[in-house]
Amino acid sequence: MILKNIKKGNIQDLNLDHLHFKVVNDPLSINLINLHSIDGIIIKNNDLKSVRQILNQLRTKNDPRIYLMPVYLESRSLFKKMGQEVDGYLMEGINSLNSSTGETIRTRIQHITNDVSIVQDYNDRMIIKTLQYAYTRSSELAPYRDRLSPIGYHFPFLSTVISDKEISKITARLEKYTAKNVLSAKVEDKVNLCHTCHSSYLNFHETCSKCSSIDLEYENLVHHFRCAYIGPESDFKHNDQLICPKCDKQLKHIGIDYDKPAEVATCNSCTHTSQETKMKARCVDCGENNSLPQLSTIAIKEYELTSEGVEWILAKNLGKDVIEAELKDLSVVPPSIYKLLIAQEKARAANKVNGSSFAAKILIDDEVFSELAEDFRSQLKEEILNIMKTYLREIDILSAKHTGEYDIMLPDSSQVEAFEIYHLLLDNLNKLLSDNIAEQDQVVTGDLRKL
């Protein structure tokens, strides 16, 4: 009966009991509807991409009654694919439009009274909207496998409103909410992403350690105990038998006559033989040949709002909390303040009879970071800061212009003390970086001067 009521055309009305729905079939229709006057949208389109575009139009609005509005599909098969992204589908004999679930959603939408537009950052705003969506649907945020998504997974609501390029970074932001106990998380999968385009569509293969060709042939080595000859299995192959090329004896029994102690790979392009092959991941989307350390790995998790999360979602001061989460590490002073402190210390040192103060500069080669995957890069940055904090005293002041340039003030220090701290920093940072970046061994430099 419901299906019969849907007439052809771009936008149609559908009234059921006291509820009023609009039936749409293309993304542009959304902007032609007075969305405040309806109770839900029915999408009459079987194309996944178009449906997502319609959802994007709806979910990016600023009014919670609109962006959280119930959405239904006409197609059952598409509903199966999209799962939590919509609230049901239409079918003869089944009426999900005025079900109790739909009623709960509408009631819960009324609970959302705070204004997300005060959150400056777009991505954070979209995350909060997603959490509100999860609240109104009383469900967890369960990502589902999706070949069209660059990370291979589609998050309900979130993936519809965030660009493909940004989606890989969103997981890191969601972690902040987990840390704040707004969300609980359960790991569903881990995906590797290309370091240039963040796509998960990767083709893994072993390559020649010399010429990077993928045309490798693997062979077992065979060791003939009797005469100590050892070589690839092809040296021994003679029709269906293994005959030793050195002593012409037949090898009959593995473990008694011979064994296979290892495997070697021979490159058909450059003839190099080796047991050391390089694993590479070619990105199907952009063609980049990633080495394994270049790949960034993200955990795909199923998130659920905690009771604290529900409280937070319904609270009025959403924006403030987000800003707090963004606060920078206070132990590293900004360059402008460092400049002031140095000037003060210079003046102070000039008036002092005993004691001296020093200023050190530590420079890290930019190339160190450029080739690393983002996750690995931020880990490395954190470790650099940790090392600095370990060796600096409480009275020392650290400032960073960027990740490759650090200024350190060492007040009230003897020359020996200052020299020791400076060298400890240089040595340990060099060690850390040369452990992580094998090709270079002297990437940290700097200088130390008396104030």
Next chain:
Amino acid sequence: MEILSNLIPEFLNFWLESGLDKFVRVFWYFILFELTRYILLDYVVYFFKSINKKSHQKEWSVAKARLRAENPLLSIVVPGKNEGKHLFKLVKSLNEQTYQHFELIIVDDGSDDDTPIIGRNLERLGMIDLFLRNEVRGGKASAANLAVRYTKGKYIVHLDADCSFDSDAIENIVIPFYMDEEIGAVGGNVKVRNYRTSLATKLQAIEYLKTISVGRISTSYLGIYKIISGAFGAFRKDVLDQVGYWDIGPGLDGDITVKIRKSGYKTVFEPSAICLTSAPINFKILAKQRLRWNKSLVRFRIRKHADVYVPHANFKWLTFFALFENLFYNLVLDVLWWIYLVDLVLNFHDQLHYVLMMNLTLYICTGFIQILIIFLYSERKKEELYLWLFVPFMTLYNGFFLRYVRTRAYLQELFLYKSYDDPWNPVKSSRQAKLNGF
């Protein structure tokens, strides 16, 4: 003190009164075998080499120029187990070589330490051309054979990982190939690096100088050089292909030298190709090493290559003499020494103290005469002067310690086939070697 001041004139008086006949009767063993072989022969060879020095130098220069003009690829192979800690130093030592056209192949024979990590890292950094690892240990021979299987060079240089080299060692070890086309393999001059560590290493240093540096110059000059040390030796790749590489050890270095000689090629010793190795630092470890080395004399020189002593189509006098000299001066004279001791005890028991004193005097004097020729040949004269102080200890070291170890090894191998139980080889290989009589 008083006893000693009386004993010395008595001792001198005794031997002056005894006359030459009695002296020869008592010291026949020394005069017949040791004086001739270890003093006279070495000095005669030194004399002839000195005469031919200029022409040899000329030949050497021509060969060196030929080598440099051809600039062949050498394959340096280093098989070993748990040698990771030596690899970086080895690579550094090889980087200093005057001859640089070589590939470096290292085979890790089932190490259970950090060797695979170190080796793979060096390979990744381009310091090693190929690092191969057998997950299951196969023994030294199979590790060396695996390395050779993947070589591309014209000549194979076999090294031990714990060695270091004079900067011209690699070049010098291949030059002889350009002096005589019949040369199939060249042995390097192995010296003891840690000679200052302990008395054991000092005595080994003197022994190496005597038996390797000088002894092998003499045997090589006479064409009866029979062992290319595993620590440093060079082989023609085509010759190795012909003889089927290394067979199961222990003693595989001596074995392959005989195989090459039997195939009709010359083997020579090159004293200027100098390699330094670490010798065992105490007598216990040394005894273990020598037991293994000496057992191989019975296993290979007597059993496996018994055909060398029998006339046949491929019989070669020089190979016969090479092995016979080895067998005679080690096994036969070792047995004879014990007979000689019995002879002394039975026939001269009342004058034994004079005999022993004279024996000691003779061997100490011989020691100094021998080290003098070492000094004449040596390129490290100043450093090796230090060892002169320890020459008197060599009488006990050679006469008793090494002789005891040798006798024990020969008996164990002759009657009990003990080398097949040596953990130096994996059981699977030793079982097959024993079964097939290798």
